[in-house]
């Protein structure tokens with residue numbers, strides 16, 4: 001993303017639109033910090049510039065991966081999935097992605113407001129690999145790592161608006177996974193959140209809940225149940 005300095009009048013409106021604070025005003029002109037820009041195209045697509053001074057540039061490898069992970073309108077070449085994660089965690093009633101005795105995890109790095117580089121995501125996937133987790137095959141980030149959680153490409157410095165790491169594990173493995181994630185708090189140089197996906201029992205109890213609370217985490221349950229065609233019996237997900 002670049003600014004045409006001939007056209008820019010320095011109104012500063014575009015500065016407010018950048019979700020990772022990559023645009024600033026310098027000497028009366030908008031300037032985009034190339035290292036910080038995640039190529040989300042928000043400044044361009046919003047049409048906010050009254051002078052039509054914001055322009056896209058052709059993105060080659062590896063910079064194009066910034067756009068693939070940061071632009072909601074972009075689909076990943078490998079998975080064909082737009083965005084950064086998958087939808088299955090929200091539709092477990094019909095996909096059965098998380099069976100009985102299984103627990104899903106979604107670790108999101110970079111949001112809100114900071115973004116992340118892939119080297120930060122790599123710290124998480126390396127720590128998790130070999131700990132009884134199965135990385136989600138349809139997740140775009142999974143396509144970038146090997147079985148040890150290391151990046152398969154030289155993209156550690158590439159920045160994206162956020163990166164989702166999705167995986168599942170067995171119920172009894174949950175405390176170990178939570179401890180591993182907590183140990184990364186001081187290592188990972190961006191914010192990250194942890195989502196835990198579990199079926200609930202027919203009696204309404206949530207099997208993973210006491211395991212999370214016993215590790216000292218505060219839980220904010222968030223339920224979703226699909227109704228109508230495609231609904232399976234035996235519990236939704238939360």
Ligand code: SF4
Nearest residue numbers: 018037038040041043
């Ligand atoms: S493309 Fe996105 S990250 Fe880059 S300057 Fe524009 S709004 Fe900011």
Ligand code: SF4
Nearest residue numbers: 008009011012014049
């Ligand atoms: S909105 Fe357009 S004219 Fe205003 S500062 Fe940004 S690039 Fe310059």
